[in-house]
Amino acid sequence: MAETVSPQPRAVDETPEKPSYASISNPSTYTQKSDGKLPLKLKHVIYVHGEPTVSFNFLDMESYIQEENLQYALVAKFSYGRPDMIDLRKSFTRHFAIKGDCNLGLLDHRHVLVRLSNQEDFVEVYSRAVSFITIKEKGVNNQYQCRIQRWTPWFNPKEETSIALAWISFPSLSTQMFAREALFSLASAVGTPLQVDKATTGKSRPSVARVKVEGHKEEECRLTMEVEGGLIDETKLWDKVRRRFAINFG
Structure with a gap:
């Protein structure tokens, strides 16, 4: 049977036959925020x-x-299994050594929303993909396994996420390319760069640079770096330098 399309056109700001309760109780598109700050502009x-x-x-x-x-x-x-939320709130901050504010809220019987307040805590907690949190209950220390994943606006508790963290390495990279902007630019071709490792930051391992990125799981990906404009090595002038990196992700 063919689908019947409604003949009624899309109407913008069309007045309904009967005024709704919302239109009576809130005649203005502006309302004051509960905290007394800037007014809200309601959507039409x-x-x-x-x-x-x-x-x-x-x-x-x-x-x-x-x-x-x-x-x-x-x-x-x-x-x-999940511990009681009161006990979890007491133990979670201590277990992950969180420095800033941390708010825990129950999404469902298995998932807890964790709101952190800074990048450092975010990367630290996110990096510990699987953890066992010890909570003392009735004099007994019980361990609860929790898996950390990224919250997104399209988070669905019934689906497994394909987003993961990974360290990617850039071996034999020119020393000047260890600059944070250069490394993050290279890593952004693979995912969202979050941090470089301590050896890269401390300049104690100039043979390879490592960057932690967030992205979708892939078995393998390749990245090409190009440098324009007259780089000089010991023997000749290069107009363009090309480097390829094979990156294992997951």
Whole structure:
């Protein structure tokens, strides 16, 4: 049977036949925030085929993520039992040696939303993909396994994430390319660069640079680096230097 398309066109700011309770109780598109700061500008409600619809864009999502302190959010998954949230809040900060603020909230019986306040804590907790948290219950120390994963706006507790952390190495890289901007630029071709290792930062291992990145799991990927404009080695002038790196990710 052929699908029937509704003849009713998309109507913008169409007035419904009967005023809704929302339109009566909130006649203005502006309302004061509960904290008394800047006023909120409410989104317009439009009617599509007679149904009220509210639209949001990516800039809205970014703003809401910041407002809800989700820039450094992670999810702790407890597949084999979860401790009481009061006990977990006491132990989680100590277990991961978190320095800044940390807020834990229950998403469902297995998943706990972890809101951190800074990049350092975020990378430290995120890097410990699987942890066993010890909690004393009725005089007995019980261990609970939790797996840390990245929170995203499209997080679905019923699906496994393909996002993971990995260290990628750049062997025999020219010494000047150990600059943070250069390394992060190279690593950004693979994923989101988060940090360089201590040996790279401390310049104690000039033979190889290592960068921790976040990206989608792949068995192998390749990266080509090009340097333009007259690099000089001991014997000749190069107009372009090309280097290829094979990167294992996962």
